[in-house]
Amino acid sequence: MIKIxxxxxxxxxxxxxxxxxxxxxxxxxxxxxxxxxxxxSGLSAMLAAEALGPGQVLGILMPYKTSSPESLAHxxxxxxxxxxxxxxxxxxxxxxxxxxxxxxxxxRRRGNKMARERMTIxxxxxxxxxxxxxxxxxxxxxxxxxxxxxxxxxxxxxxxxDLYKTQVWALADAVGVPEVIVxxxxxxxxxxxxxxxxxxxxxxxxxxxLLYLMVDERYSRPELISAGxxxxxxxxxxxxxxxxxxxxxxxxxxxxxxxxIDRDFRYARDWGR
Amino acid sequence: MSFRVAIAQINxxxxxxxxxxxxxxxxxRQAVKEGADLLLFPELSLTGYFLRDMVPNVALKxxxxxxxxxxxxxxxxxxxxxxxxxxxxxxxxNAAVYxxxxxxxxxxxxxxxxxxxxxxxxxxxxxGSRIQAFDCRFGRMAIxxxxxxxxxxxxxxxxxxxxxxxxCPSTSPLRGLAEGQTHDENARYWEMINRTYAETxxxxxxxxxxxxxxxxxxxxxxxxxxxxxxxxxxKAKYYEEDFILGEVSLESVRRKxxxxxxxxxxxMDLTINELMRIRExxxxxxxxxxxxFPLPRRERIKGEGSRVKxxxxxxxxxxxxxxxxxxx
Numbered sequence: 001m002i003k004i005x006x007x008x009x010x011x012x013x014x015x016x017x018x019x020x021x022x023x024x025x026x027x028x029x030x031x032x033x034x035x036x037x038x039x040x041s042g043l044s045a046m047l048a049a050e051a052l053g054p055g056q057v058l059g060i061l062m063p064y065k066t067s068s069p070e071s072l073a074h075x076x077x078x079x080x081x082x083x084x085x086x087x088x089x090x091x092x093x094x095x096x097x098x099x100x101x102x103x104x105x106x107x108r109r110r111g112n113k114m115a116r117e118r119m120t121i122x123x124x125x126x127x128x129x130x131x132x133x134x135x136x137x138x139x140x141x142x143x144x145x146x147x148x149x150x151x152x153x154x155x156x157x158x159x160x161x162d163l164y165k166t167q168v169w170a171l172a173d174a175v176g177v178p179e180v181i182v183x184x185x186x187x188x189x190x191x192x193x194x195x196x197x198x199x200x201x202x203x204x205x206x207x208x209x210l211l212y213l214m215v216d217e218r219y220s221r222p223e224l225i226s227a228g229x230x231x232x233x234x235x236x237x238x239x240x241x242x243x244x245x246x247x248x249x250x251x252x253x254x255x256x257x258x259x260x261i262d263r264d265f266r267y268a269r270d271w272g273r
Numbered sequence: 274m275s276f277r278v279a280i281a282q283i284n285x286x287x288x289x290x291x292x293x294x295x296x297x298x299x300x301x302r303q304a305v306k307e308g309a310d311l312l313l314f315p316e317l318s319l320t321g322y323f324l325r326d327m328v329p330n331v332a333l334k335x336x337x338x339x340x341x342x343x344x345x346x347x348x349x350x351x352x353x354x355x356x357x358x359x360x361x362x363x364x365x366x367n368a369a370v371y372x373x374x375x376x377x378x379x380x381x382x383x384x385x386x387x388x389x390x391x392x393x394x395x396x397x398x399x400x401g402s403r404i405q406a407f408d409c410r411f412g413r414m415a416i417x418x419x420x421x422x423x424x425x426x427x428x429x430x431x432x433x434x435x436x437x438x439x440x441c442p443s444t445s446p447l448r449g450l451a452e453g454q455t456h457d458e459n460a461r462y463w464e465m466i467n468r469t470y471a472e473t474x475x476x477x478x479x480x481x482x483x484x485x486x487x488x489x490x491x492x493x494x495x496x497x498x499x500x501x502x503x504x505x506x507x508k509a510k511y512y513e514e515d516f517i518l519g520e521v522s523l524e525s526v527r528r529k530x531x532x533x534x535x536x537x538x539x540x541m542d543l544t545i546n547e548l549m550r551i552r553e554x555x556x557x558x559x560x561x562x563x564x565x566f567p568l569p570r571r572e573r574i575k576g577e578g579s580r581v582k583x584x585x586x587x588x589x590x591x592x593x594x595x596x597x598x599x600x601x
Contacts, residue, residue: 007450010457014447014491017512021486025286157489266325268488272288 008174019051030131035059037074040136043172057084111190115151132156145244165204275522279309282515284485287321312352315483316444332359347372364399379407381416406434438477447493472503475529501529
């Protein structure tokens with residue numbers, strides 16, 4: 001059974017350094033992030049606290065009326081154990097106001113609206129508090145497209161974006177995220193009983209092993225099947241990655257000039273920093 | 274001949290020449306204070322690395338006021354600067370400039386420009402076309418930049434051209450985790466080749482890398498000096514700014530080459546002959562591919578005594594039917 005190379009000591013050192021460097025070089029000293037009660041935001045909060053100091057980190061809890069009380073309790077637990085600043089904003093009024101007009105909206109639309117509402121709150125507070133928005137999406141979610149475009153995927157910097165979920169768990173454990181959070185089943189909590197693995201149809205540990213070989217090690221399809229992954233699983237995941245590529249790119253711009261943004265107009269985000 | 278080398282493991286600002294020049298000045302003062310004779314700055318440390326479309330904005334002609342400023346500073350201590358050099362015909366080079374006593378003594382333009390994975394150098398830079406050792410007040414040295422060293426041909430050429438120490442300005446990104454290591458996989462690979470080259474070519478490897486992040490890419494630091502016996506004389510921190518010093522004694526080169534005269538026994542003509550044969554070898558898919566250039570005439574190497582052992586001009590037989598061969 002292949003093991004994804006993980007080095008929690010090195011990861012912690014590098015990611016803390018990354019947060020400090022990429023925040024401070026733009027002349028800012030604080031970050032805001034959404035605290036869902038999950039392991040990704042819990043870990044991100046603790047790394048940010050270590051990088052910038054707990055007083056420079058604002059965790060915003062944004063429950064909806066159907067959010068599980070456990071999620072809120074876990075988010076509060078993260079606040080207490082990391083000593084960061086926090087704020088709770090119930091998003092029920094604004095979400096319900098909107099869907100009163102469109103009562104036929106399905107679960108997916110409602111879930112996405114909530115994710116985007118949370119994003120707008122984070123960005124508003126980043127302006128209010130002169131902070132950067134810290135993203136908490138991990139590599140597994142990003143590759144599978146399991147996130148809301150311009151919702152939870154939106155951020156200024158993202159320390160976990162190159163870590164598979166399996167690695168997030170290992171690092172969270174090492175950094176001291178409360179055990180109950182590390183151990184629980186991941187869930188976007190956008191509707192009752194939702195779990196990531198239920199929605200995806202496979203476990204994170206299984207898909208991470210596949211993704212690691214497919215993406216990091218560039219195994220071909222025959223090699224993956226020889227490695228023991230069922231053909232159907234390999235194909236399903238491949239299709240998911242392809243079909244979600246649009247979420248990982250800027251919007252497609254029609255090229256008509258000699259120099260087009262992101263195609264022949266190429267500069268680093270850290271331009272002049 | 275013994276001299277003190279300093280390595281400035283810095284975190285430059287991307288695209289900010291003025292800020293980096295000030296940083297250079299600060300490190301030069303520090304080198305002088307610590308009694309260093311020679312100071313190594315990392316690759317492209319005057320400009321930052323992921324320049325992309327900024328390359329023309331930070332490019333410097335060797336006649337520019339910024340280079341003039343560096344020349345002036347080199348009166349205090351000799352140093353290697355990492356710059357974007359603009360040639361008179363508007364090409365941009367990833368270059369390392371060696372300055373000593375107020376003058377430019379040598380420029381190495383990076384030959385091997387990584388353009389794969391996360392790298393895009395050949396899009397912006399012209400390739401260098403020389404690998405040469407040069408003489409300076411400390412002896413005969415060479416400069417090879419980062420990816421150059423991932424091609425063993427370059428260190429081979431530098432060693433055969435007489436270099437006793439190789440200065441390696443680098444801008445090497447951290448990547449690849451392995452269990453139980455204090456540094457990433459890329460760092461491990463570099464340390465292996467620095468040591469292998471030092472011992473195999475019996476010379477000093479003086480390796481200078483940077484730290485910091487650009488657009489989320491971190492650089493692993495870990496600068497070091499390795500002696501001809503493969504021993505690390507000095508080592509900088511990983512991932513953090515640092516400033517290290519080491520004594521380089523060329524006597525070590527003499528002792529190593531006395532114990533194991535690998536370079537003396539290297540048959541350069543054999544290498545040349547076989548390379549020429551391999552170059553003319555027909556590929557599976559096409560017929561004999563003519564050389565892009567006429568083949569060089571066979572002649573003994575001029576200079577400090579030929580290392581050729583009894584080979585003559587006729588040792589390379591022209592391939593029958595090859596159109597580019599001169600009639601003999």
